[in-house]
Structure formats: structure tokens, C-alpha cells
Amino acid sequence: MNASYSDIGVIVRVVDSGEADKFISIISENHGLGIFMARGVRRPTSKKSSHLDLFNLIKFSVGRGDSPRFLHQVEAVSFFPGLKSNYTKVGVSMTIAEILTNTLPIDVEDREIFLSLKSFLSGLEKAEGQRDVNDLSRRFGLFLLRHLGYPPPKFPEKDNLSTYFEVIMNRKIISKDIK
Numbered sequence: 001m002n003a004s005y006s007d008i009g010v011i012v013r014v015v016d017s018g019e020a021d022k023f024i025s026i027i028s029e030n031h032g033l034g035i036f037m038a039r040g041v042r043r044p045t046s047k048k049s050s051h052l053d054l055f056n057l058i059k060f061s062v063g064r065g066d067s068p069r070f071l072h073q074v075e076a077v078s079f080f081p082g083l084k085s086n087y088t089k090v091g092v093s094m095t096i097a098e099i100l101t102n103t104l105p106i107d108v109e110d111r112e113i114f115l116s117l118k119s120f121l122s123g124l125e126k127a128e129g130q131r132d133v134n135d136l137s138r139r140f141g142l143f144l145l146r147h148l149g150y151p152p153p154k155f156p157e158k159d160n161l162s163t164y165f166e167v168i169m170n171r172k173i174i175s176k177d178i179k
Contacts, residue, residue: 002069006061007031008077010117012097014054016042024052024071025101026060029114033104036060037068051076055083055093055121082125089124092137094175095162096120099141102169103148116143141165 009028017023020042025035041049048071051058057078063070083089096117104113120140127133141161145152150168153159162173 002064002066004062004064004072005031006059006073008057008059009034009114010121011052011054011056011058012117013101014052020046022052023068026058027100027104027114027117028060029111030109032108032110032113033101033106034062035068035106036062036071038071038074048074053079053084054097055080057118057121080121080125083121088130088133089127091175092133093121093124095173096137096140096144098173098175099144099165099169102171103144103165112147113144116140116147 007028007030009026009031011024012027012033013023013025015023017037020040022038022041023035024038025033027033038048038052040046041052043049051074052071056076057080059073059075059077060071061073063072083093100113100117104110120136123136124133127136138157138161142152142156145161145164153161153164166173
């Protein structure tokens with residue numbers, strides 16, 4: 001049985017389950033990628049629901065037990081409103097989140113990934129134009145390749161990173177391409 005803990009993390013995936021529950025994937029600072037069950041958050045009276053949006057930076061506590069573990073307390077630290085108001089930025093963020101959830105191991109601490117993702121989302125929120133968004137997403141994609149131990153593409157500045165990650169993951173990326 002796993003012990004309970006509190007941590008800070010970024011929500012990278014949200015999937016509805018049943019009538020009122022959600023499965024939440026969080027990349028946390030001290031525990032890596034984790035998948036949790038949030039009971040009753042889709043009910044109109046839920047106090048947690050507003051904190052459990054995609055790409056929110058949250059403080060959370062998890063109860064002890066086995067998979068799926070249950071989220072007990074959640075508090076949003078940052079909502080990244082500048083990111084969520086721009087369709088292109090949301091598409092890039094969703095692509096990065098999909099790559100992370102398909103390449104990172106579950107429950108393995110990786111503080112550098114968490115800090116880099118947090119910095120990437122902050123930078124993406126402040127990015128001015130399409131060129132800045134593309135440059136930032138390419139740099140983060142190349143960082144992920146290096147950090148996860150994969151060789152870079154033959155032409156890192158010109159090759160399509162989405163296609164390269166699809167080969168690594170052995171599945172097609174559903175969200176918007178990294179430019």
C-alpha cells in the first residue's frame with residue numbers, strides 16, 4: 001500500500017469517468033507522472049472542479065492506497081489564463097501533454113521535467129507571436145528528446161518533431177502538431 005503525500009504539479013490529462021468522477025494525470029515535482037481519481041468533481045456542488053482544469057498548476061494531496069489513488073485536496077496555484085485564451089497555444093500545450101503522458105514512466109520522480117514543463121507553460125503564456133510559440137515548442141521538444149535519452153532528429157532545426165515523437169511512441173499524435 002502506498003503512503004499518502006502532498007505535492008505540487010501540472011495537470012496534463014483529464015478524462016471523465018462515470019457520472020461524477022474524473023481521472024486526472026498530473027506531472028508533479030516530487031513524484032513524476034501520476035494518475036489519480038477525483039471523486040465527485042463533475043457534480044455542480046464540487047469545490048474541487050474549478051481547480052482541476054487542464055494545464056493548471058496545483059497543490060494537491062493524495063490518500064494512501066493502490067491504483068487508482070484518490071485526490072483529497074486540491075488548490076490551484078496558477079491557471080495560465082494567457083495560454084488558455086489562445087487556440088494555437090492550447091494546441092501546442094496539448095501536443096506536449098500527449099507526448100509526456102505517452103513517454104514518461106508512472107510514479108518516477110523527475111523534477112527536471114516538472115520544472116521545465118512549468119517554465120514552458122509560463123513562457124508559452126507570455127509568447128507574443130506565432131514565431132515565438134513555434135521556437136519555444138521546438139526547443140522544449142528537443143529538450144524532451146535529450147532528457148528522455150532519445151537521439152535528436154537528423155536535422156533538428158527542420159525535421160517535424162511531431163512525426164519523430166510518433167515514431168518513438170509508436171502511435172499517432174492526436175493533438176495539434178509542434179511547428
